[in-house]
Amino acid sequence: MISQQTIQQILSRVDVVEVVGSFVKLKKRGVNYIGLCPFHNEKSPSFSVSPTKEIYKCFGCGKSGNSISFLMEAEKYSYVEALRWLANKYNVEIEETEISPELKQQYQVADSLYIINQFAQQYFSDKLFNSEEGEDIAMSYLKERGFREEIIRKFQIGYCLQERDAFAKAAIAGQYNQEYLQKSGLIVVRDDRPYDNYRGRIIFPIHNQSGKVLGFGARVIGKVDRAPKYINTPENEIYHKSKILYGSYFARQAIDKNDECLLVEGYTDVVSLHQAGIENVVASGGTSLTPDQLRLVKKYTKNLTIIYDGDSAGVKAALRGLDLAIEEGLNVKLVLIPDNEDPDSYVNKIGAAQFQDFVKENKKDFILFQVEILLKDAGDDTNKKAALVNQIAETIAKLNKAEDFTKQQDYIRRCSALLRIDEVGLNTLVNKFIRDKVQKQESKMPVDDGQYYDDQPPPVFIPEDDASTLFNKDEMNERGMVRCLLDYGLKAWDENRRVADFIFEESVDQNMIDNKELVRIMETYKAWYDEGIEPGPKNFLYHEDQQLSATVVSVMDFAYELSLKWNEHFDGKLPTTEDIYRADVKSVVTYLKIRKIRRLMDENQQDMQRPHTSEELMVLLQTHVHLKQMEQDMIKSNGTVIFK
Numbered sequence: 001m002i003s004q005q006t007i008q009q010i011l012s013r014v015d016v017v018e019v020v021g022s023f024v025k026l027k028k029r030g031v032n033y034i035g036l037c038p039f040h041n042e043k044s045p046s047f048s049v050s051p052t053k054e055i056y057k058c059f060g061c062g063k064s065g066n067s068i069s070f071l072m073e074a075e076k077y078s079y080v081e082a083l084r085w086l087a088n089k090y091n092v093e094i095e096e097t098e099i100s101p102e103l104k105q106q107y108q109v110a111d112s113l114y115i116i117n118q119f120a121q122q123y124f125s126d127k128l129f130n131s132e133e134g135e136d137i138a139m140s141y142l143k144e145r146g147f148r149e150e151i152i153r154k155f156q157i158g159y160c161l162q163e164r165d166a167f168a169k170a171a172i173a174g175q176y177n178q179e180y181l182q183k184s185g186l187i188v189v190r191d192d193r194p195y196d197n198y199r200g201r202i203i204f205p206i207h208n209q210s211g212k213v214l215g216f217g218a219r220v221i222g223k224v225d226r227a228p229k230y231i232n233t234p235e236n237e238i239y240h241k242s243k244i245l246y247g248s249y250f251a252r253q254a255i256d257k258n259d260e261c262l263l264v265e266g267y268t269d270v271v272s273l274h275q276a277g278i279e280n281v282v283a284s285g286g287t288s289l290t291p292d293q294l295r296l297v298k299k300y301t302k303n304l305t306i307i308y309d310g311d312s313a314g315v316k317a318a319l320r321g322l323d324l325a326i327e328e329g330l331n332v333k334l335v336l337i338p339d340n341e342d343p344d345s346y347v348n349k350i351g352a353a354q355f356q357d358f359v360k361e362n363k364k365d366f367i368l369f370q371v372e373i374l375l376k377d378a379g380d381d382t383n384k385k386a387a388l389v390n391q392i393a394e395t396i397a398k399l400n401k402a403e404d405f406t407k408q409q410d411y412i413r414r415c416s417a418l419l420r421i422d423e424v425g426l427n428t429l430v431n432k433f434i435r436d437k438v439q440k441q442e443s444k445m446p447v448d449d450g451q452y453y454d455d456q457p458p459p460v461f462i463p464e465d466d467a468s469t470l471f472n473k474d475e476m477n478e479r480g481m482v483r484c485l486l487d488y489g490l491k492a493w494d495e496n497r498r499v500a501d502f503i504f505e506e507s508v509d510q511n512m513i514d515n516k517e518l519v520r521i522m523e524t525y526k527a528w529y530d531e532g533i534e535p536g537p538k539n540f541l542y543h544e545d546q547q548l549s550a551t552v553v554s555v556m557d558f559a560y561e562l563s564l565k566w567n568e569h570f571d572g573k574l575p576t577t578e579d580i581y582r583a584d585v586k587s588v589v590t591y592l593k594i595r596k597i598r599r600l601m602d603e604n605q606q607d608m609q610r611p612h613t614s615e616e617l618m619v620l621l622q623t624h625v626h627l628k629q630m631e632q633d634m635i636k637s638n639g640t641v642i643f644k
Helices: 004-013 016-021 067-074 079-089 101-130 132-144 149-154 166-173 178-183 248-258 267-275 291-298 312-319 322-327 343-350 352-361 366-378 382-397 402-419 423-444 473-488 499-505 516-530 537-541 546-555 577-608 614-638
Strands: 027-029 032-035 047-050 055-058 187-190 193-196 201-207 213-220 230-232 261-264 281-283 303-309 331-337
Touching: 004 079, 016 032, 016 047, 016 055, 016 067, 067 079, 067 546, 101 132, 101 166, 101 178, 101 201, 101 213, 132 201, 149 267, 166 178, 166 187, 166 193, 178 187, 178 193, 201 248, 213 267, 248 267, 248 281, 261 267, 267 281, 267 343, 291 322, 322 331, 322 366, 322 382, 331 366, 343 352, 366 382, 366 402, 382 402, 382 423, 402 423, 473 499, 473 516, 473 537, 473 546, 473 577, 499 516, 499 577, 516 537, 516 546, 537 546, 577 614
Parallel strands: 261 281, 261 303, 303 331
Antiparallel strands: 027 032, 032 047, 047 055, 187 193, 201 213, 213 230
């Protein structure tokens, strides 16, 4: 894990304008910066960045956050990946917390493989562009396939010379470890001599989500009878084929923007479609889809369109992984390329515009397509038809989330019509599969003792969409209390106390705060403060608990900020933070106290409605008078209360 010291170093250097500006063209307006929102299509800029508060906010779609959450949203990084990106940008050396020797060794091997792969990618690219063999054989082949130089450079495509050990010599001369070169799959050792594994092949680097090279796909040039068409990097510490989609690094923003991922089989399919301007496309590498690959798609979109060859092998490949995709909650469509073509050849044959039209017009619903194919395969065989009905019912049963109910019922209706069976019977069969699955899951669940297990994830808290939530006056003041604590907590209240001391000493009853996320912020603040840590907004803004961070961002939201040129247009001294912070704090504390008094009054009045003796009733009446007097005295002594 990254040490806290490293995290603090990173956060001390982060400039939200600089980070967001790496992805969005920003223009200064007043104290803030504005630009076109990267999270939704817009023509007029509604995306604002506040350098003073270190947050961004889109007033169009409601997205808001800090530098880390921006990277997590825009680049789909994890929290740790975002920190590593920032560390790299601001030249902060990452220090890891104490880890086991085995894990440390694993990290060192992974780092070494990344370094070797970077060297190899640059070497292969150089041989493609700057060697006679590369230009005559490999470049000629690529251009014959229709690839232009700019797309070759974009995907960092290269070439491995036909000489048996040209790369091995260069790598060993560069003092790269021979053991790691073998592990990377770049060389093989025979009779104690290293040889190039990819000689005479076109090299396709495979990148991770941050652009680092994980491994390679090496394609033979032309047709060779005995040699495999592709050789891929073997599984190692950084290359796991089941977790990789080729081209995802180049496609991620286009997928996010189009809200659709196109999935093809091969590397050249991806490159050709990108060259044609269709960039929301990735490749599975010719293997069956895996849960990890589908989750990678789901990070960007729920809409997956699979584009495969129209031959029988292509159809079978398309059908594999269907149930997994449905279980992941993806909306899956299928497009089959006609005339024994593949996406690469077909887009070159008909052009980009016609290809896009073809995809749009020929999308087939995956489940209904499966019914058609299996029905055709079953023919008149009764046993096959019975198996088909069970298979389709089991597939539909995987749509078992509450929000999928309407979709599930629609599939039952349409599939029963195609299969010519009773709709009620299919519905019953689907429900049976759902019950079986639930019972199976329940049998595996551990006894609930209030603890979480390694294979049982803790509950996930999903933040509400603050753009669509209308806060009442009570919640606005609750947020005001937390904002005062974050902004002013370390400022002086009087000679002996800080604002944080005043707030906590005033015994603001946290039960009076309805929003429990705000209570969590106050409790976290107090725990740090009691330990001698001096917490400020930044401690929470970049907290690894993304729910906590998101709540703080919403509390610090900036609908309006005072223009720096205000003094040029109006006379008189403008109040500063130093002038108003005590009044601000007193206002929110007073409001919560009055709110508590009013709740006590309500409870007291409700108690008065019940049967009582005359003595008890007198006590309740006196209590009411006393509480009312307290409320009036508090309002009178403190002046006007905001949001009263």
